[in-house]
Amino acid sequence: MATIKEVARKAGVSVGTVSNVLRGASTVNNKIRERVNKVIRLLDYHPSHAARSLKTSRTHLLGMVISDITNPFFPQLARGAEDAAIEHGYLVIASNTDDQLEREKRVLAVLRSRRVDGILLVVAPNGGDMEHIRRVIASKIPVVCLDRVPEGLSVSAVTTDAITGSEMCMRHLISMGHCRIAIINGNSELQTARDRLQGYRNVLTEAGIAIDPELIMTGDFRANSGYLLAKQLLLSGLNPTALYVTNGMMALGALRAVKELGLRCPSDLALAVFDEVPGNGSFSPEVTSVIQPAYQIGYQGVELLLRQVESGEPSTPIQIRLPAELRIGESTLLRRAEPVVSNLSMNRM
Amino acid sequence: MATIKEVARKAGVSVGTVSNVLRGASTVNNKIRERVNKVIRLLDYHPSHAARSLKTSRTHLLGMVISDITNPFFPQLARGAEDAAIEHGYLVIASNTDDQLEREKRVLAVLRSRRVDGILLVVAPNGGDMEHIRRVIASKIPVVCLDRVPEGLSVSAVTTDAITGSEMCMRHLISMGHCRIAIINGNSELQTARDRLQGYRNVLTEAGIAIDPELIMTGDFRANSGYLLAKQLLLSGLNPTALYVTNGMMALGALRAVKELGLRCPSDLALAVFDEVPGNGSFSPEVTSVIQPAYQIGYQGVELLLRQVESGEPSTPIQIRLPAELRIGESTLLRRAEPVVSNLSMNRM
DNA sequence: TTGAAAGCGCTAACAA
DNA sequence: TTGTTAGCGCTTTCAA
Numbered sequence: 001m002a003t004i005k006e007v008a009r010k011a012g013v014s015v016g017t018v019s020n021v022l023r024g025a026s027t028v029n030n031k032i033r034e035r036v037n038k039v040i041r042l043l044d045y046h047p048s049h050a051a052r053s054l055k056t057s058r059t060h061l062l063g064m065v066i067s068d069i070t071n072p073f074f075p076q077l078a079r080g081a082e083d084a085a086i087e088h089g090y091l092v093i094a095s096n097t098d099d100q101l102e103r104e105k106r107v108l109a110v111l112r113s114r115r116v117d118g119i120l121l122v123v124a125p126n127g128g129d130m131e132h133i134r135r136v137i138a139s140k141i142p143v144v145c146l147d148r149v150p151e152g153l154s155v156s157a158v159t160t161d162a163i164t165g166s167e168m169c170m171r172h173l174i175s176m177g178h179c180r181i182a183i184i185n186g187n188s189e190l191q192t193a194r195d196r197l198q199g200y201r202n203v204l205t206e207a208g209i210a211i212d213p214e215l216i217m218t219g220d221f222r223a224n225s226g227y228l229l230a231k232q233l234l235l236s237g238l239n240p241t242a243l244y245v246t247n248g249m250m251a252l253g254a255l256r257a258v259k260e261l262g263l264r265c266p267s268d269l270a271l272a273v274f275d276e277v278p279g280n281g282s283f284s285p286e287v288t289s290v291i292q293p294a295y296q297i298g299y300q301g302v303e304l305l306l307r308q309v310e311s312g313e314p315s316t317p318i319q320i321r322l323p324a325e326l327r328i329g330e331s332t333l334l335r336r337a338e339p340v341v342s343n344l345s346m347n348r349m
Numbered sequence: 350m351a352t353i354k355e356v357a358r359k360a361g362v363s364v365g366t367v368s369n370v371l372r373g374a375s376t377v378n379n380k381i382r383e384r385v386n387k388v389i390r391l392l393d394y395h396p397s398h399a400a401r402s403l404k405t406s407r408t409h410l411l412g413m414v415i416s417d418i419t420n421p422f423f424p425q426l427a428r429g430a431e432d433a434a435i436e437h438g439y440l441v442i443a444s445n446t447d448d449q450l451e452r453e454k455r456v457l458a459v460l461r462s463r464r465v466d467g468i469l470l471v472v473a474p475n476g477g478d479m480e481h482i483r484r485v486i487a488s489k490i491p492v493v494c495l496d497r498v499p500e501g502l503s504v505s506a507v508t509t510d511a512i513t514g515s516e517m518c519m520r521h522l523i524s525m526g527h528c529r530i531a532i533i534n535g536n537s538e539l540q541t542a543r544d545r546l547q548g549y550r551n552v553l554t555e556a557g558i559a560i561d562p563e564l565i566m567t568g569d570f571r572a573n574s575g576y577l578l579a580k581q582l583l584l585s586g587l588n589p590t591a592l593y594v595t596n597g598m599m600a601l602g603a604l605r606a607v608k609e610l611g612l613r614c615p616s617d618l619a620l621a622v623f624d625e626v627p628g629n630g631s632f633s634p635e636v637t638s639v640i641q642p643a644y645q646i647g648y649q650g651v652e653l654l655l656r657q658v659e660s661g662e663p664s665t666p667i668q669i670r671l672p673a674e675l676r677i678g679e680s681t682l683l684r685r686a687e688p689v690v691s692n693l694s695m696n697r698m
Numbered sequence: 699t700t701g702a703a704a705g706c707g708c709t710a711a712c713a714a
Numbered sequence: 715t716t717g718t719t720a721g722c723g724c725t726t727t728c729a730a
Contacts (some may be wrong), residue, residue, distance in 0.1 A: 001464075001488060001489070004707060014716065014718070015707090015708080015717085016710085016717055016718075016719090017715090019710085020716085023709085028715075029715065044484055044487075044488065046462045047462055047707085048464060048706090049464065049708095050399045050400075050402040050403045050464060050708085051707035051708035052707080052709075053399040053708090053722090054399045054400055054403055054707080054721090054722045054723065055708050055709045055710080055721080055722050056708090056722085059399065068428070069418070069424045069428050069431075072421075072424075072627075075418045075421075075423070078418050079417070079445065082418075082443070082444065082445060083445075086444075091442050091459065091463070093410075093440050093442055094431070094441075094443060095431065095435075095440070096431060096432075112395040113395040113397070114440070115350075139350060251631075252628060252630070256631045259633060277628060278627035278628035279601055279626060279628025280628065281601070282600075282601040282602070282605045282608065282628075283628065283632030283633070284608060284632070352723055353723060354724095362701085363701045363702070364701090364702090365700070365701060365702075365726080366699085366700060366701075368724070372725085376699060376700085377700085378699065381699090396723085397722090398724095399722090399723080399724085400706090400722075400724035400725085403707065403708085403722090403724070403725095404706050404723085404724050404725045405706085406706075
């Protein structure tokens with residue numbers, strides 16, 4: 001593989017001049033510039049980024065630590081991040097942690113060795129163990145958290161406004177006459193799960209509906225737990241009239257349970273979901289869902305990160321909350337008896 | 350950020366010794382090793398990969414060029430690639446081309462500058478323009494193509510055996526009594542599309558059914574084209590009894606069309622799909638589909654690539670074809686009249 | 699078993 | 715406007 005030296009020799013100039021041509025410096029004579037460029041093409045020369053990094057201590061590399069690209073939320077996010085990175089001349093290295101703290105630690109150490117210029121981080125549940133993240137920040141590598149904000153850590157972040165999103169969805173259900181609404185939520189160690197539950201509670205409270213702990217189920221955000229909990233719930237005799245599932249994978253499981261039990265939405269049960277449901281729109285019923293701005297989270301995450309990278313100094317953490325969108329489908333479009341309470345006006349939706 | 354020199358000074362040894370400790374060389378005295386390790390932890394030292402690369406001319410970086418991570422086929426593939434890479438101490442840089450040749454060229458140039466040790470490539474349709482790929486190979490960077498094999502290029506590849514997969518699916522449809530089977534396929538500039546169509550033709554021919562060109566529709570592998578073509582087909586008066594859609598996104602579109610027209614599967618129309626259908630299994634009907642080993646394609650692609658990387662020499666191209674799996678769902682489970690021909694025995698399935 | 703030093707391919711400061 | 719050169723942080727010989 002050709003080096004800058006060879007290019008210089010073959011073009012009959014110094015390496016400094018070649019370097020100037022590469023960097024598009026205007027100080028280079030046009031004839032020389034052309035001669036150099038011709039040699040570059042001839043030798044199929046591609047400057048070594050490693051050497052450049054060593055000198056400039058900039059890698060133009062971003063690390064992206066997510067839980068699992070296979071989870072349908074992340075491809076959009078990853079795409080948004082990539083697109084923004086490319087626009088600024090950066091590349092991104094993605095790693096999956098499967099939400100395991102140990103893997104997060106390992107990955108972060110590797111990214112540090114790689115001297116990435118910044119890190120996008122979807123934190124794994126950590127029970128307060130965040131020393132490894134603190135050390136990354138202490139080492140002057142900017143970090144932007146995506147989707148989840150670790151508690152007790154002062155760090156920039158881009159998230160969905162899950163509380164408001166959850167509230168919109170719950171108000172819709174209540175406006176359709178439901179007052180026995182069950183929720184299947186994820187692990188409450190996760191901020192996101194807590195927020196979604198918070199929205200659920202808020203709206204019930206504001207509607208004057210007592211919160212029934214038996215209607216609150218906790219799964220793990222994966223399809224099978226949605227399936228099991230939905231089945232348990234629907235066979236329990238608790239008779240919810242609506243089911244609110246707080247992510248797409250669990251919703252898939254819940255739908256399977258509904259189908260197996262021979263129930264139909266919305267006639268037997270209303271179903272609403274926080275998050276996109278894979279394949280939604282092509283099947284029956286179309287499921288009412290709260291859509292997260294996944295692409296935007298990735299995109300804006302990179303923009304925020306690069307602002308920190310390129311300013312070169314530890315700016316004060318900025319937290320961006322992006323709104324979610326309620327998309328109403330057939331799965332909730334059947335009105336029950338009027339709400340038992342009336343202090344919930346339509347204009348609050 | 351600490352350097353090896355600082356570690357050496359603080360530990361009272363030479364940089365060579367620190368280097369030996371880092372590389373786990375056994376020649377280092379235990380006491381010294383411990384002292385060095387303590388300093389490393391103390392300074393939170395992480396060796397610079399750029400410097401190491403410059404010296405060793407190995408980056409332990411792999412490039413992965415795909416069309417779009419947002420297409421549900423790719424997350425699994427990416428995950429397989431990542432997992433295999435991690436196991437061998439490599440990281441992967443992913444880039445999306447959206448199947449655009451120009452972007453593929455740009456990305457490849459960037460990856461060359463990054464001196465990635467190898468490249469996983471899902472080629473964009475190129476109409477024979479493959480000079481950029483040839484030059485990558487000429488520059489001694491091993492390339493493994495995934496999913497698609499560019500015609501006229503001698504390169505290693507890992508693909509799905511789409512012809513056989515397509516045949517399995519078609520034999521199933523025919524065994525269920527269908528003889529007017531329409532196909533909605535993707536752009537035939539893509540190898541994968543041609544293979545899927547090939548399987549369709551093969552089985553019709555072997556069953557002695559005449560191929561009706563009107564039943565062969567060409568879309569672009571995206572949901573909307575599936576929707577439009579399915580609608581056109583179903584309103585055309587051609588009256589197919591079965592519809593074979595050759596990817597998951599178009600299948601989603603086709604399902605929407607079926608739903609809008611008020612038709613039901615399998616009573617009004619049988620539906621089979623090559624590829625995974627997002628959300629399948631949770632809705633009705635469960636769609637019969639040919640599942641591609643996406644994770645394995647990524648995983649084995651990396652293994653194959655690294656074998657070339659680590660052997661250090663241009664081995665002869667190896668092509669791996671992985672089998673697809675036919676998963677039969679309710680969408681085809683209604684028997685029509687017996688097949689008009691009988692030279693199709695069950696054991697050929 | 700450890701240390702010294704050359705050099706990987708660039709950039710950037712400085713000299714010419 | 716172009717050339718020369720030190721040095722980025724490592725690895726790896728070779729000597730001690």
